[in-house]
Amino acid sequence: MGEVGGTMFYHDDELQYEVEVEEPNPQFAKMLQQAIGGAEGEMRVALQYMFQAFAIPAEKQEMRQFLMETATEELGHIEMLATAVSKNLEGASDEAREAAREDAVIDEMMRSGQPRQALSAGLHAMPVDSNGVPFTGNYVVASGNLAADLYANVMAESTGRLLATRLYEFTTDPGMKDMLEYLIARDTMHQNQWHAALEALGEHRPVPNSFDQSKENQEYNYTFMSTAHEERENPEQPWTQGEAPDGKGEF
Amino acid sequence: MGEVGGTMFYHDDELQYEVEVEEPNPQFAKMLQQAIGGAEGEMRVALQYMFQAFAIPAEKQEMRQFLMETATEELGHIEMLATAVSKNLEGASDEAREAAREDAVIDEMMRSGQPRQALSAGLHAMPVDSNGVPFTGNYVVASGNLAADLYANVMAESTGRLLATRLYEFTTDPGMKDMLEYLIARDTMHQNQWHAALEALGEHRPVPNSFDQSKENQEYNYTFMSTAHEERENPEQPWTQGEAPDGKGEF
Amino acid sequence: MGEVGGTMFYHDDELQYEVEVEEPNPQFAKMLQQAIGGAEGEMRVALQYMFQAFAIPAEKQEMRQFLMETATEELGHIEMLATAVSKNLEGASDEAREAAREDAVIDEMMRSGQPRQALSAGLHAMPVDSNGVPFTGNYVVASGNLAADLYANVMAESTGRLLATRLYEFTTDPGMKDMLEYLIARDTMHQNQWHAALEALGEHRPVPNSFDQSKENQEYNYTFMSTAHEERENPEQPWTQGEAPDGKGEF
Amino acid sequence: MGEVGGTMFYHDDELQYEVEVEEPNPQFAKMLQQAIGGAEGEMRVALQYMFQAFAIPAEKQEMRQFLMETATEELGHIEMLATAVSKNLEGASDEAREAAREDAVIDEMMRSGQPRQALSAGLHAMPVDSNGVPFTGNYVVASGNLAADLYANVMAESTGRLLATRLYEFTTDPGMKDMLEYLIARDTMHQNQWHAALEALGEHRPVPNSFDQSKENQEYNYTFMSTAHEERENPEQPWTQGEAPDGKGEF
Amino acid sequence: MGEVGGTMFYHDDELQYEVEVEEPNPQFAKMLQQAIGGAEGEMRVALQYMFQAFAIPAEKQEMRQFLMETATEELGHIEMLATAVSKNLEGASDEAREAAREDAVIDEMMRSGQPRQALSAGLHAMPVDSNGVPFTGNYVVASGNLAADLYANVMAESTGRLLATRLYEFTTDPGMKDMLEYLIARDTMHQNQWHAALEALGEHRPVPNSFDQSKENQEYNYTFMSTAHEERENPEQPWTQGEAPDGKGEF
Amino acid sequence: MGEVGGTMFYHDDELQYEVEVEEPNPQFAKMLQQAIGGAEGEMRVALQYMFQAFAIPAEKQEMRQFLMETATEELGHIEMLATAVSKNLEGASDEAREAAREDAVIDEMMRSGQPRQALSAGLHAMPVDSNGVPFTGNYVVASGNLAADLYANVMAESTGRLLATRLYEFTTDPGMKDMLEYLIARDTMHQNQWHAALEALGEHRPVPNSFDQSKENQEYNYTFMSTAHEERENPEQPWTQGEAPDGKGEF
C-alpha cells in the first residue's frame, strides 16, 4: 500500500523574475488584479493546465508532464503579479497602514472601486479580478478530450496575451514594463506550444474526432444557415463556399 | 434624431427542427440542461457571438452580420433543447403535475439531484447546468480582438460538440438521437466556419498581432521552460525544438 | 421524424431604434451596463420571457407567442444598449485603442471602477452589471405557473422602468435621452400588457389558485401577525382590517 | 451623541409553530432546502423586507414597521424549516453520525445529490437551495421605490406559495403537512397584505409614477409590437386593444 | 400536533444604538457596505450563528440559546450599518433624488464604483460588499461540529474587528467614530465569548477530537514537511520542534 | 533591472503519496470533490496560504516561507485527491468512455447528481464541490493581519479535518482509507502548526491588537448582551462572568 514518494510541488524563495516598481500606482494595482484572478488571468491557466494534466492517463506521461510543467510555471506568474500588486500599493510604511486615513495611496484605492483591497486584504493581492469579482472554478476548462483542451489553452493564452499587452499600454513604469515584457514573451511561447501540440495530434477536426461523422445530419453539417430577416444572396465568404478547413466537407 | 427602423430580432413559431421524444426520461432531461445553461451550452454561444458582434465596428459589416446570424441560430438551439427538456419530463398531464406525489417520472426527477426542476420550474427548462448551477455572464468571451474571439469560438464549439456527442451516447431514444444528429452537424459547421474565418484573417499569431514583438523579452518568447523538480533532458517534443507554429521563432 | 421548419429566430441589420451619442461619456457607459446585465436589465427580461414561453403547453399557443414575441423584442433592447455603451466609450480611434495610455476616455474608465470594460472587452458592452458583477441565470423567474410568472414580469418591468428613469436623470445627452424615452415607453407598454394578461386570467389569487384553500391553516391565513417586541394596538391599516384583496377572507 | 436604546431584534426560544416529523425523509429534507436558501425561500423574503424597511424614511414610520415586522416573522420561518430539515435527517443518534457509513438515512442523502449536507453540515440545514447552490444577495429586491418593492413582494409570495404547495404534494408526513398548512396560510396572508398596500398607494402605475409621462416616446408607450417573422393580424387580445390597465392610454 | 407558541423573532423600533452622521460621505457609505454584505460583515455572522444554533440538539439548550442570542444581536448591527449607509448618502432631499443629475452625492456615488447603490437601490443599503459583489451563503460556516464552528466564529470576529478598525481609520466623522467604537467593542466581546466557549469545551484538539488518532498515519501527524526546492536545515521554529499545542505529539 | 532567478514552483512526477483504489466507487468520487473544490477543500487552503504569504513583507522571510511551504504541500494534496477521483471513476477503458451508455459506473454517476463529471470532464476531477458548485476566490481569507490569518487557518484545518474524517467513515476501500489516514495526519499537523504560530505571536488578542482599546466603547466591550424576548437571569456561563480570555477585561 501507499508509500511516501516525496512531495509533489516545490517552491523556491527566489521569484521567477525580479519584480520592481518605481512609482507605486494603486490604479495599476487594480488593473493587475485582472491578470491574477480574472477570466484571462494566471490562476485560470495554472489551474486549467493542472486539472487537464490530472485527466491524462498514466500511459501518456509525456503529455501529462508537459501540461503539469506549464501549470507549475503559471503558479510562479501568480506570485510575480501578486508582488507587483503589493509594490504598487506601497508608499505607506508597514505600521502606518492601519492609520491610513491621510494616505494618498489608500485614498486612491478607495476612490477607484476596489476598496476591498484595503478593507479586506490590507493592500495586498486578492484572488479577484479588476472589478473585485472573485475567481471561480467556472473559468477552468478541462474536458477530458485533449484536442478540445488544447484549443481552450490557445484561447486562454490569446486572451491572456491580449490582456497583458493592454496592461503594457497603461503603464510607463520601467519595472512594470519589464515584467510585462517577460510575461508577454511567455504568452507567446505558450500560444506556440499549444499550437505545436495540436499540430502533433494530426487530423483531429471536427473535435471530437472519435464520433462517427456518418451519423451527423448530412444536410446541415457543412452549410452556412442565414438567419437574416430579409433573405439575401450568398455573400461569397470563406465560410459560405469552398472546402471546409477540416478537409471533410464542402461548404 | 432616432427613427424607428423596425424590430431587430424576429421569431418564428415553427421550431428550427422538430423535436420528438418517444420515451420521456427525466435523467436525460437533467443532462440536457448542460447543453442549455452549462459552460458548453447554447446560451453561452448565443450570447458570446452576440456580444462579439456588438463590438465589431460598422465598417466591418460583413463580419458583424456573420457573428450575429450565428448568434441568432443558436437562440433557436436553446428553444430546441428546452422543448426536449419539457418532453422528457412529460408523462403526467398538465393538471396532475401539482398533485405529483405518486408520479414515477417526478419521483425519478427528485431522486436525481435536480429537484429545482420540479420545485422552481414546474418541470420545464431552466437557465442552469446539469448540476443546477445557474448560467453566468462569465462564460461569455468577447474580447474586442477578433482573432482571440474566433479562437474562443473554436473552443466553444469543440467543447460543445464534445458534450453533444456524449449526450448522444447516453440516449437510445430515436427522437433525441435525431435532434442530436442535427445539433452535432451544426457544431461541425460552426467549428469549420470559425476556422475558415481565422484562415481568412491571414497571419495573426501570436494574438494580438498588433503588439510589437521586438518589445517582448527575447530570451523567453520561444523557449520551453522546464519546472521539473529534477532536471531532465530535452524530451525532443514538437514544443521543445523546431520552428514555432507562428513562423516567427525557433523553439 | 424531425423535419426542418426553417430557423426560429431571425435578425435584421437595422437597429430597432437608431442610437446616437453626442458626447461620449464613459461614466454613463458604466451605468448603462446595469440595463444590460443587471438584475433589472434587458438580458433578464429577454431570457425570462423566453423560458416562460418554453413552459407554455402547445394548446395555449396564443400565450406562448405573446411571451416569445416580447422576449424577442427585448433581445433588440440588448443590442440598442450595447450600441450605446460602445458609442459612449468612443473617442479614441480604432487603432489608438491598444495604445491608449493617454486617452481620456480610457483613463476615466480605469478610474471609475469598471476597468474590465477596457481590459477584457476592448471598450465594448459586456454581460455584466454596472458594478461589473456578471449576469446570472438566477435572475430569471419561470415558474411554470402563469400567474406567478406574470407577477414576476410586472415586477421586472417596474424595476426596469425605475432604472431607465434613473438613467434618464443622469444624462443630458440628447441621443441618450431619446433612446431612453423610447425604452421607457416600451416599459410602460410592457407593464400594462402583463397587467392586462393578469386581468384576463380572472380570479387567480392567492397564487397558485389550484391549491385547495380549505387545507390552509384557517387561523392564520388572513391575520396580520405583529412581531413588535412591545405589544401594540391594531394600527388600523388596510392590511390589518377589512376585506382581503383576494376577496376570499377578512383581515 | 449615540445612546443605547436596547437591542433591536429579540429571540424567543419557542418555535413560532411546533415542527414535527413522523418519518424522517432525507429526500424531503433536500427539497425543503429550496424553501430556506432558494430564490423562492424564506431567507430571501426575510432579507428583502428588511432591506426595503431600511430604505423607508423616518417620516413613514408605519410603512417601515409594517415591512420590518413581516421581515421578522420570516426569520422565524427560516428556523421552522431548518428544524424540519434536521428532523428529516434524524435517525442516527448524535454519536453515531460520525460513524454513519451503514446508516440508511445517510446513504439516501448521499445518493440524492446533496452530499454537502452530510459532509459540510453534519446533517443540518444550510443556506443553500435544493440543488446545493448557495443563497445570494442577488435575490433581494429593495429598489428604494415603494410600489416597485411591493410588486416584488407580491411576486416573492406568489412563487413562495407555489413552492410550498408543491412541497405539500411531495409529502405524506402529517407533521410536514401541518407545518406547510401553516406556512401556506401565512403566504396567503402576505400576498394579500402586499396587494392591500398597493391598493392603499392609489394610482401608482406605470411604476415609477414620478416620471413625467409626457417625456415618454408617445408612439410606442401603448402599442403592442409584434416580432413575428411572418406578419400576422391583430390577435385581438386584451393587450392589443382596449384601455390599458393603468388607465392612461389605449392599446 | 403543532400548536402556535408565539413568533420566534421580535423587533423593536428603536435602533440598538443611535446612528448619527454629521457630514454625509458617499465614499464611506461604499466602504460600510463591506461590513454589511462582505465576507467579514454582519450578514455573515448573523446567519452563521443562526445556522450553527439550528444544528445544536435540544438537550444542549444553553449553547443553542447562546448562539441564537448573539445571532439576534448581529441582526441589529445590520440595521445600524444600513442606517449609516443611508445617512452617508443623504444630502439631497427625498424628492430631489429622482432628479439627481446635479447632485454632488450622486455624482460621487457614480464615480466611485458602486453605481448600483443609486441605480438599483435608490441610495440605500444593499446586501452586497464594498465592491458590489452580492452576499453569498458560501460565507456561512456551520459544520455541525461545535469546536470547528467556534474557531470559525473566532476567525469571523477577528476579521470583522479588523475591518471595523480599518473603517475607523477612514473616517473623521464623530457620529461614525462613535458607532464604530460601539461595534468594535462588541467585536471584542464576541471574540472573547467564543474563546471562553472553546476553553469551556476542554481538550478538543485536534478538531474533531472524536476521531481515533491511532488511525492517523503516525509518521506524518506531527512533522513539518519542507517543500523548499533546495533542501534546508531545520529552521528551529516553534512549529518544527518541541511539543505540539494539542499536547498529543512532539514536532 | 529584472534578472531571471529560476522558476518559482517545481513539480515532481511522483505523487506525494501513492493513491490506490481497490473498488472504484463513483459515489465516493463525488464526495471527494468536496475535499478538492469545496469550502473545506485543498484548493482553498493552497490558495489561502499562498495569498497570505504574498502579503508578508520581505523582512519577515521566515514566516513567508512557512506559509508558502505549506501552500505548496497543499497543491500536492489537490493532485492526490484528483487521482483518487479518477481512480474511483475508472472501470470503463479509455476508449469505451465515449460509448458509455451501458457502463454501470457511469450510470451510477449519472444517477447521483454530479452529471457534469461525465458530461464536462470526461470522468475526471473538477474544481467544484460535491454539489457541483464551482470553487470561488471568496473562500480565501488573506487579511494582511497575521493573527487573523492564523485563526482563519486554524478554522480551515478544523473544518478540513472534520471533512476528511467524515469521508473516512463513508469508505471501506483500503486504498482510500490509507490516503485519508495520511491526509488526516497532515491536517493534525497543520492545525498544530498554526496554533504554534499563534502562541509564538504572544499576546495578540483582541485581534487586531494594534487598535487602541481605550477608544472602544468601554460599557460594551466585555458584557454579554441578552436578546431574549423574555428577560432572563444571568445563566452563569463562562461567557457571562469571570475574566475574559484576552486577559484585558472582566465579563
Ligand SMILES: [Ca+2]
Ligand atoms: Ca502566464
Ligand SMILES: [Ca+2]
Ligand atoms: Ca449550437
Ligand SMILES: [Ca+2]
Ligand atoms: Ca426592455
Ligand SMILES: [Ca+2]
Ligand atoms: Ca414565509
Ligand SMILES: [Ca+2]
Ligand atoms: Ca457584529
Ligand SMILES: [Ca+2]
Ligand atoms: Ca491538506
